[in-house]
Amino acid sequence: MSDGRTTTSPTFADVNRDVLRTLEPPGNLYFAWMCFVALLLAGFFAAWAGQVWWGMGMAGKRVPQMWAMYITTFVFWIGIGHAGTLISAILYLFRARWRTSIYRGAEAMTIFAVMTAGLFPLIHAGRMWFAYFLLPYPNQRFLWPNFRSPLVWDVFAISTYLSISTVFFIVGLVPDIAALRDASTGWRRRIFAMLALGWEGSDTQWRHYRRAYGLLAALATPLVLSVHSVVSWDFAMALVPGWHSTLFAPFFVDGAIFSGFAMVLILILPMRHFFHLHAYIQEKHLDAMGKLILVTGLILTYFYICEIFTSLYSGEHIEKASLFWKVTATYAWALWTMYFCNCIAPLVLFWRRARTSPVVLYVVSILVLIGMWFERFNIIVPSLGHDFYPYTWGIYYPSPTDTMIVIGSFSFFFLLFLGFIRVMPSLSIVEVKETIPPPVRERAHGH
Amino acid sequence: MATETVLGVFAHVDTTVRALEELRARGYHDLTVYTPLPVHEIEEVLERDRPVSRVRLFTLIGGLTGIASAFLLTIWSSMVWGQVTGGKFMQLVPGGIAGASLPPFFIIAFELMVLFGGFATVIGMVVLGRLPRLRPSASYDPRFTNDRFGVAVHCAPERAASVHELLRVSGAEEVKSR
Numbered sequence: 001m002s003d004g005r006t007t008t009s010p011t012f013a014d015v016n017r018d019v020l021r022t023l024e025p026p027g028n029l030y031f032a033w034m035c036f037v038a039l040l041l042a043g044f045f046a047a048w049a050g051q052v053w054w055g056m057g058m059a060g061k062r063v064p065q066m067w068a069m070y071i072t073t074f075v076f077w078i079g080i081g082h083a084g085t086l087i088s089a090i091l092y093l094f095r096a097r098w099r100t101s102i103y104r105g106a107e108a109m110t111i112f113a114v115m116t117a118g119l120f121p122l123i124h125a126g127r128m129w130f131a132y133f134l135l136p137y138p139n140q141r142f143l144w145p146n147f148r149s150p151l152v153w154d155v156f157a158i159s160t161y162l163s164i165s166t167v168f169f170i171v172g173l174v175p176d177i178a179a180l181r182d183a184s185t186g187w188r189r190r191i192f193a194m195l196a197l198g199w200e201g202s203d204t205q206w207r208h209y210r211r212a213y214g215l216l217a218a219l220a221t222p223l224v225l226s227v228h229s230v231v232s233w234d235f236a237m238a239l240v241p242g243w244h245s246t247l248f249a250p251f252f253v254d255g256a257i258f259s260g261f262a263m264v265l266i267l268i269l270p271m272r273h274f275f276h277l278h279a280y281i282q283e284k285h286l287d288a289m290g291k292l293i294l295v296t297g298l299i300l301t302y303f304y305i306c307e308i309f310t311s312l313y314s315g316e317h318i319e320k321a322s323l324f325w326k327v328t329a330t331y332a333w334a335l336w337t338m339y340f341c342n343c344i345a346p347l348v349l350f351w352r353r354a355r356t357s358p359v360v361l362y363v364v365s366i367l368v369l370i371g372m373w374f375e376r377f378n379i380i381v382p383s384l385g386h387d388f389y390p391y392t393w394g395i396y397y398p399s400p401t402d403t404m405i406v407i408g409s410f411s412f413f414f415l416l417f418l419g420f421i422r423v424m425p426s427l428s429i430v431e432v433k434e435t436i437p438p439p440v441r442e443r444a445h446g447h
Numbered sequence: 448m449a450t451e452t453v454l455g456v457f458a459h460v461d462t463t464v465r466a467l468e469e470l471r472a473r474g475y476h477d478l479t480v481y482t483p484l485p486v487h488e489i490e491e492v493l494e495r496d497r498p499v500s501r502v503r504l505f506t507l508i509g510g511l512t513g514i515a516s517a518f519l520l521t522i523w524s525s526m527v528w529g530q531v532t533g534g535k536f537m538q539l540v541p542g543g544i545a546g547a548s549l550p551p552f553f554i555i556a557f558e559l560m561v562l563f564g565g566f567a568t569v570i571g572m573v574v575l576g577r578l579p580r581l582r583p584s585a586s587y588d589p590r591f592t593n594d595r596f597g598v599a600v601h602c603a604p605e606r607a608a609s610v611h612e613l614l615r616v617s618g619a620e621e622v623k624s625r
Contacts, residue, residue: 012483012594136520144524148551156558164565171569175592179483182589197573198580200587203480203493205576210485211500212572216565219506223561230554433484439594441459441618 010279012439015432019176019425020183022275026422029274034418037411044408047401048123056126060399064392065384069402070124072376073409076259077117078158078231079252079372082224083260084110085165088172089220092213098288100431101280104176105271106264107169108426112416113263114162116409123405150233157230164223168216174199175209176429228252235379241322242383245310251303258296258342259372261289262365267417269358271426280432283356290355293368297346304343322386330395331382334374341371450477451604452625454586455614457596460486462618466598467492469613479586481597489596502571509567513559521552585625599625 010018051058061068084106091099122128134155136145145152178199181192199205229249236248245251265286272281311323326335345367354360381396420426457463463480467489470478476496480489525548573579586599598619600610607624614622 016593136524142527144528147521147525147555148548153551153554153558156555160558160562163562167565167569171572175484179592182592197578198583199578199592200580200584201481201483201591202584203478203482203489205578206482206485206490207494207497208500208502208572208576211502212568215503215506215568219510219561219564219568222557226557430484438460438486439458440461442461 009436012433012436015280015429015436016179016183018277018280019427019429019432020180022277022426023180023422023424030418030422034415037415037418040408040411041415043404044411047404047408051123051401051405052126052128058399058401059405060397060402062394062396064387064394065381065396067124067380067384068396069377069398069406070120072373072380073406074117074120074124075231075252075376075380076373077113077120077409077413079228079256079259079376080263081110081113081117081161081165081260082228082253082256083264084108084113085161085168085220085224086257086260087264088168089217089224092217093221096288097435098285100435101277101282101285101427102264102268102289103431104172104428105268105421105426106260107165107172108417108420108424109263109267110165110260111162111169112413112420114158114165115416116413118158118162119409119412150230150237153230154234157227161223161227164216164220168220171209171213171216172428172431173424175201176425179429180425225253228256240383240387241316241319242311242326242379245307247303247306247310251300251307254296254299254303255342255372255375258293258300259369261293261296262368262372265289265293265361265365266369269362271421273358275426277427280427286358286361287352287355290349290361293364294346294349294355297342297349297368301343304339318388322383325386326378326382329386331378331385335378335382338371338374338378341367342375345371449604450601451607452586453600453602453607453610453614454588454623454625455598455600455617455619456588456590456621457598457618458594458620459618460488460596463596463598464488464492466614466617466619469617470598470600470610471495473613475600475602475610477601479584479597479599479601481587481591481599483592483594483596486596501575502568505567505571505574506564509570510560510564512567513561513563514556516563517556517559518552521555522549595620 059068059070084103087099087103087106091103121134122131125131134145134152145155147153174196177192178196178201181189181196184192229252232248232252235243236245238244268281269286272278308323311319314320326332345364348354348360348364354364385395386393455466457466463482463486467478467480471492478493480493482489586597588595588597591597598614600614602610611622611624
């Protein structure tokens with residue numbers, strides 16, 4: 001069987017050596033990049049502090065767009081967080097062997113993206129020290145969250161998703177940390193020894209591990225599809241024109257996978273280049289991810305067409321007016337940017353040469369991320385700005401505070417990811433070994 | 448009864464499998480096999496006389512606990528603080544719950560099923576796999592997380608010599624007693 005098996009065939013010892021190499025002390029470029037990211041993050045915290053001090057008016061919040069850039073960016077980051085668990089759970093169950101060399105990076109991305117997303121409801125809520133109000137906890141007034149509210153479903157969906165993704169990630173890391181423990185010395189060895197829980201790779205451990213991993217994948221599979229569906233119901237359960245649609249759940253899930261894969265490429269391509277991982281992240285991996293972006297992009301285009309058609313065919317005057325306003329008025333530029341980035345730009349991936357060219361893939365991925373951010377913007381801001389009554393219509397303008405917080409959230413994400421790839425194996429040692437033909441003495445006895 | 452552990456270190460999958468087959472044929476069942484990754488061929492030999500992992504039982508119990516606690520929490524909290532839904536309070540009446548808006552509670556039940564089930568699965572893996580281990584077992588060798596396979600045979604001291612011989616003939620690079 002040739003698919004998924006590396007053509008140059010590194011040996012098991014090569015895999016340990018190459019993954020260990022990624023943990024060596026980094027160069028100046030890395031520190032320069034980290035400094036830049038940290039500077040942006042300082043801006044993020046300064047803007048947030050300003051908003052807490054002076055109030056929510058700093059974020060440009062006014063009726064009718066009380067949900068503006070914060071919720072847009074929240075949905076954007078939750079969407080990014082979809083690719084990791086999709087790769088580690090769904091593609092695991094489908095036995096797609098190409099996932100092995102990218103899944104660790106993608107899982108880390110998922111956790112950091114959901115953590116970044118989790119900041120936004122807090123920022124948006126203003127007094128974030130009361131965020132525990134969202135959770136059901138016993139209290140003397142017998143006040144409980146209203147479990148009929150989509151916002152409460154969202155709290156449950158996202159905290160479950162973050163917990164299960166983290167568990168999945170840690171379980172996958174244990175055998176790899178054991179390999180690092182056995183290859184390192186001094187204080188590093190002591191830390192790895194603690195984190196590896198004394199993993200030895202004995203037959204009993206593997207037996208329970210494999211079963212547990214399969215079950216976690218089975219639990220996480222519906223979870224991946226449910227998270228963005230629940231996020232979509234935050235909108236679809238409301239009556240606002242442009243939101244109240246049964247199409248929203250699959251539409252959001254597809255868009256999430258689309259943007260998630262774009263972010264995976266944005267992280268994996270530089271990693272491949274700087275860590276010299278070409279033997280593990282090969283052209284066929286890029287090709288597979290390119291195809292997934294193309295397919296999800298085409299499905300998304302179909303959903304856009306459906307959305308327009310449903311609105312026109314509905315006979316619903318307000319629905320049509322809202323659509324017409326979106327396409328032609330104040331925010332039309334955002335809508336057309338979205339159509340270009342999400343529908344036209346990915347079409348270049350029909351060519352195999354584009355799918356295997358890191359430069360083309362990188363450019364398309366950046367466009368896709370821009371397009372998907374604008375998609376959420378177009379759902380939230382123009383819909384709220386043009387609902388049922390003319391006297392509630394309004395235009396939202398971004399303020400320096402919320403713009404800084406949105407940009408700063410990227411630095412929060414990148415700081416976590418860049419830190420991670422230097423202290424933990426960003427390539428799964430065990431799973432990469434599974435794709436290499438195992439060492440056999442006599443070919444006749446082997447595969 | 449005193450036992451001795453004989454450890455054979457192998458560089459290849461086929462020689463490891465051959466050694467395991469030989470050991471089984473001679474009636475040695477108390478084995479520990481160390482591999483850097485799960486290997487299908489080796490698992491196949493070992494699984495013949497071992498039951499399926501009980502981790503799934505943990506998952507089932509965790510998942511059911513999640514569903515039950517979600518419905519308890521949502522239904523009970525709606526009843527202690529009655530909110531009008533569909534023109535009715537949710538309340539206990541003879542024969543069931545009236546005014547119930549159950550469909551949204553299924554979402555909470557699903558989420559808690561996955562959450563509790565996932566945690567229980569990991570607890571099952573840790574408990575059944577005897578983790579965490581504070582010190583390495585006597586027959587463990589750091590090469591087993593890199594590129595070597597280990598077969599540790601726990602046997603009576605008088606049979607150790609024949610196990611040594613068996614492992615060496617099957618193709619072990621190194622055989623030692625621990």
